[in-house]
Amino acid sequence: MGNWQEKVAQKKRTTFEKIPKAWVQDQILTDFRDRPYSQVSTYLDEVLPESENEITKLTACQIATKVARRELTSSDVCYAFCHRAALAHQILNCCVEIFFESALERAKELDRILEQTGEVVGPLHGVPISLKDQVNLPGIETTIGYVSYIGEKSQKKSLLAKALEEKGAIFYVKTAVPTAMLASETVSNVHGITLNAVNIEFSSGGSSGGEGALIGARGSPLGVGTDIGGSIRIPAAFQGLYGLRPSNGRIPYMDVTNSYAGQEIIQSVIGPLSASLEDLQLFTKTVVDSHTWDEDPKVVPIPWRDQSSLRQRKLRIGLMLWDKLVMPHPPVIRALKETCQSLLKEGHEIVEWDFPLQKELLETADQVYGADFYQEVEETLKLSGEPILEYMNLARKSCLNGRADPQPLSIAESWELVKKKNFFREQFFKKWNASAALTQEGEPIDAIICPVWPSAAFGANEVKFGVENYTVPFNMLDCASVVLPVTYVDKAIDLPDATYQPANELDAMQFGYYSAEKFDKMPICIQVVCRRLEEEKVLTVASIIQDACRSFEEHTNN
Amino acid sequence: MGNWQEKVAQKKRTTFEKIPKAWVQDQILTDFRDRPYSQVSTYLDEVLPESENEITKLTACQIATKVARRELTSSDVCYAFCHRAALAHQILNCCVEIFFESALERAKELDRILEQTGEVVGPLHGVPISLKDQVNLPGIETTIGYVSYIGEKSQKKSLLAKALEEKGAIFYVKTAVPTAMLASETVSNVHGITLNAVNIEFSSGGSSGGEGALIGARGSPLGVGTDIGGSIRIPAAFQGLYGLRPSNGRIPYMDVTNSYAGQEIIQSVIGPLSASLEDLQLFTKTVVDSHTWDEDPKVVPIPWRDQSSLRQRKLRIGLMLWDKLVMPHPPVIRALKETCQSLLKEGHEIVEWDFPLQKELLETADQVYGADFYQEVEETLKLSGEPILEYMNLARKSCLNGRADPQPLSIAESWELVKKKNFFREQFFKKWNASAALTQEGEPIDAIICPVWPSAAFGANEVKFGVENYTVPFNMLDCASVVLPVTYVDKAIDLPDATYQPANELDAMQFGYYSAEKFDKMPICIQVVCRRLEEEKVLTVASIIQDACRSFEEHTNN
Structure with missing residues (x-):
């Protein structure tokens, strides 16, 4: 066994030792697999005390209210989530740092x-x-999936952690990421693979897959993820959760470890995931109200802007069913269509949205992500001798789009990418403003709804079926975006469209990947997208959409 | 005569032909030189009709008020400024595009x-x-000092121009820049050198030197400049004017031609120059109120925030007399000390400010500006065959700081510069917040005052004596900054400090450049600096400082 494997084995032992002995259950995965259902949460509800389940089923908003009213103690809440997180981790492999004691x-x-x-x-x-x-x-260590980072304890506290803590948050666990956070699954040589909390046959998504899995199992009411190409939204969607990709500069990233920290063409952003939409707002408003722009020069000084007046009028929604490149699977299309029905029923307006630069935008993003041909990653891997993972080779292949030579870009080439980015953003704004011509009142759309992901998820170790067509564009465009669960795959109705003619190779691959049986019962989320720095608006619009869908369901069920 | 010279000669003829024949005065420069004073404005007051002088001495605010009240017509105002600009140009060489007719x-x-x-x-x-x-x-052409751009008429209208025009502005002239805007003087093969309106022995400064000269001669009440290393502030200071360097993202840069458009480590910003502080606010508030963030994705959606409540309390001002690298000339030191006296007299508080990373920050900025070793410029020069100018060789020398090889940076090296920039900005914020420990009320400073430039100006063709130590840092730090004229060089009192021991070679050079005789009567400005995106605050603080200085003067004179 080489040196890096020893480091990993030691790290795993150390993490595991942080779990109180009474909570260690060697047979938990086998026990879970024996049950006649796939949801980890259902299993945990069975094996954990009802008194704890009563707590862990609460949203962050509910917890805060109950603690403030002294209907619950912080200690009881903390204990319940630590316990559940410990068990969830033993099934899903979602935690990398555990510190229940200090919590x-x-x-x-x-x-x-x-x-x-x-x-x-x-x-x-x-x-x-x-x-x-x-x-x-x-x-506490911050390994971000690199073996070479094992053992280095952090000196500093991220500004966001400081802000959340000052407002009363309790930290108890840090969650798994893929090496360097550059994948839509969560796997690394440090911690292995993180499984999906809804169905462990699937990937938890990535790169905030640890968060997705843990929150999906209700081992956390509210978590912090990051997103440079979908990394908040993908795990949220794969687990049927809510996630907010804030715009760059809204939530402080200061003193958060990142790979490619100097790459600012498309910047990673930090934001919340939760099982409740209200929690996303609680998180975002609390952080914005913390005025972290006095400490983090990248945060824009925009106070919280209440958008509840949106509830007084009809919304204008742009619908992008697909991007003309990769057709989403039948349940995703159904989810969007049903959402539109619900919105129309409530008197809202739907117009068609499409953005003709979608392909250029994706190709440019690939070049940005791979601007140094992943040399930084390779060099960091070399420090420990750990091998390269599959996703990295896929990424390398992607970023070669239109480039003959597998070399880092020159600085002049990187400036061309910046110009393209700015061009895309300007064109997007033009198109957005031009949507005024399509609406009844002659005003531009309020938001776009579209898929988050063409499938419900991809299988564990099936990252090759991952298609980021619906997340990456909004990183390139820096849009505020919310992931909203709206339905579940139903194998009885979400049948493959036998007549569909794929538009291209990728589309054919994704089309071939669908099976109603495979994805049955998996949650389906949609994406609600507003413009740059419209976090308040996108959260409010998502909430209005959710209400419309719920009232439509109630109406339909009655 | 080569091809490029022919293009230039043709361009100059065309520009000149745009001046109505009656306003062409072949002997104007000789005539001006024969007069016993140096101010172009004084000369123009003598040769132009009093009725026009009554108009051109007005601020933009006063013009707007008088036009609105119908005390003046837009036509009369426009005529007066066109006329004066035409004459100013014939002395100072400050205009590159003239379109009086459409104006x-x-x-x-x-x-x-x-x-x-x-x-x-x-x-x-x-x-x-x-x-x-x-x-x-x-x-209208946009040549930005490149011979190869001559003859290409622009298709688009910059968003800022659109916004200003919608609010009633009249455009009548575009002003000179140095090639590619990369110099603190204004000279190019296209239009030659632009002279200083206060004293034509001096440079107008750069790169917004055409603006500085034209406004300095009162051939314009209000102008638009850009600033990536001081290009608004230097011409403002050299001509004793007011200038605002807004933070990145406050005023729209969309569809404005630039060199190195993809270089976003330190971004050029666009803002106003004027002979009145109130005009800077009129300009900035008007543009912010235009909500251009709906069209320009780089503009941050921050509405205008009134700061007049600052007038109700004592200010806390950090004083940086010098940066420990280059000692400003005696009149600059006097200007700052007198300003402090005035502020103290009014009950404001002064604490010492210094930022220990000043040197690293300047070196890093040099590397950013010269990241491609000026290849883009060289390639554009080559298109026409025009020769390289002196400033470019100086710049090349500067950007070699700490680099053995005169090559463009690699993308990994450019990312290191980004990280350094972010580190500087974070440290600056830390230092700013830590200033709370120095003030009586335990609150951080409101603003810094410091030099704009170590000398009053430099001579025409003496760019080698240009030292950007006091402008570039606030580009690196993205601070909102105002240039404020406070005094004039007085050879009787601003004597060289014979005992001064220069701190380094650059300091010795700048020290040796001082002569009370040479700079006598030149205006001296100081710089007022607030944090990122605090445009309203820096304008208000500058106004309070100006009032304090004026009331101090009145008090002293009585």
Whole structure:
């Protein structure tokens, strides 16, 4: 066994030792597999005490309210989520850093403060928040999937963690990422693969797959992910959760570890995932209200702007059923169509949306992501001797689009990519404004709805069927975007379209990947997209859409 | 005579022909030189009709008010500025595109609208605004100092021009820039050198030197410049004017021609120059109120935030007399010290400011500016065969700092520069926040005051004495910054400090460049600096400082 394997084995042992002995269950995966259902959450509900389930089924908003009203203690909440996270991890392999002890101490301290002062420290008082491994906490490692980073304890605390903590959040776990966060699945030589909480035959998605899996199993009410090509939205979609990709500069990234930190053509952004839409707003508003722009020069000083007046009028929604490149699977199309029906029923307006530069935009993004032909990754892998993973070879292939020579771009070539990005963004705004010609009131659309992902998910170890056509464009365009679960695959109705003629090779691959049986019961999310820095608006629009869908369902069921 | 010289001669003829014959004065420069004073404005006041001088001495705010009240017509205002600009140009060589005819037509149209509707089209109704050559107007060339760009008429209109025009501005002239805007003087093979309006022995500064000269001669009440290393602030300072360097993303740069458009490590910004501080606010507020963020994806959606409440309390000002690298000349030091006296007298607080990373920051900026070793410039020069200018060789020398090989940076090296930039900005914010420990009320400083330039100016063709130590840092740090004229060189009191021991070679050079005689009567400006995106605040603080200085002067004179 080489040196890197030893480091990994040691790391796994150390992490595992952080789980209290009473919570270690060697046979948990076998036990779970024996059950007649696929949801990890259902299993955990069976094996965990009802008193804990009563807590872990709550949203972050509900927890905050109940703790503030002293209907729950921070300690009980923290204990319940630690316990559930410990079990979820043993099934899904979703945690990389575990620090329950300090979390429980912190919870006790918060209880003491509330008791003594009668006041909560902030709107997140007592809310456990899980953190993608990139977020730094002093004394805790940040390996981001690199073997060579094992053993280096962080000195600093990410500004976001500081802001959340000041408002009462409790950190108890850091979650798995793929090496360097550059994949839509979550696998690395450090921690192996993270499985899907809804059905472990599937990938948890990536790169915030640890968050997706943990929240999907309700081992966390609210988590922090990052997104440079879909990394918040993909795990949210794969697990039927809510996720917000904020625009660049809205939520502080300062002192968060990243790969390619100097690459600012398309920047990674940081944002929340949760099982509740309200929690995304709680998170975002709380952080914006923290005025972190006084400390992080990349944060734009835009205070929270209430958008509830949107509820007083009819919305104008642009529908992009597909991008003319890769047709989403039948349940995704159904999800969008049903959403439109619900919206129309409520009096909202739907117009067609398509953006003709979709292909150029994807190709340019591939070149940005692979601008150095992944040399930084390769060099960091070499430090430990760990081997390269499959996704990296796929990525290398992608970024060669239109380039003969597998070399890092020159600086002049990189500037051409910047110009293209700016061109795309300008054209997108033009198109958006031009949508005024399509709507009844002559005003531009409020938001776009479109797929998040062409399939419900892809199988564990099937990243080759991953197609980022519906996430990457909104990184290139820096749009505020929400992932919203709307339905489940139903093998009885989501039949393959036998007559479909694929538009290209990728489309044919994705088309061939569909099977109603394989994806049955998997959740389907849609994406709600607003313009740059319209976080408040996209959250409000998503909420209006959700209400419309729910009221449509109720109506239909009655 | 080679091909490029012919193109230039033709271009000069064409520009000149745009001046009405009656306004052409072949002997104007000789005539001016014969007079016993140095200010071009004084000369023009003598040779132009009093009725026109009554108009051209007005600020943009005053013009807008008088036009709105129908005390003046847009046509009369436009005529007066066109006339004065034509003469100023014949002395200073400050204009590259002249279009008086369309301007006068536009003025007539504005008069007609006001007469017919009784309403102004916006807060700039009838205000002539001069534009740095980079700004595009359909049918007009944008050469940015390149011979090879001669003859190419622009198709598009810059978004800023559109916004200003919609609010009533009249465009009548585009002003000179150095080749590619990469110099602190204004000289190119296309139009030669632009001289200083206060004293033609001096450079007008750069790269918005055409604006500086034209406004300095009162041939324009308000102009648009750009700034990537001081290009708004230097001409403002050299001519004793006001200038605002807005933060990146506050004023729209969309469809403005630029060199190195893809270089976004340090971005060029666009902003106003004027002979009045109130005009900077009129300009900035008007543009911000135009909500151009709906069209330009780079503009941040921050509405105008009134800061007049600052007038109700004492300010906390950080004073940076010098950067420990290059000692400003005696009148600059005096200007800052007198400003502090005035502020203290009014009850404001002064604390010391220094930023220890000044040197690293300047070296990094040099590497950013010369990231491709000026290959883009060289290639564009080659298209016409025009020779390289002195400033470019100086720039090449600068950007070699710490680099053995005169080659474009690799993409990995460019990412290191981005990381350094972000590190500087974070450290700057930390330092800024830490200033709370120095102030009486335990709050951070409101603004910094410091030199704009170590000398009053440099001589025409003396760009080698140009030292950008006090402008470039605030580009690297993306600070909102105002140039504020506060005094004049007085050879009787601004004596060289014979005891001064220069800190380094550059400092010795700048020290040796001082002569009270040479700079006598030149204006001295200081720089007022706030944090990123604090345009409203920096304008208000500058206004409070100006009031304090004026009231101090009045008090002293009584």
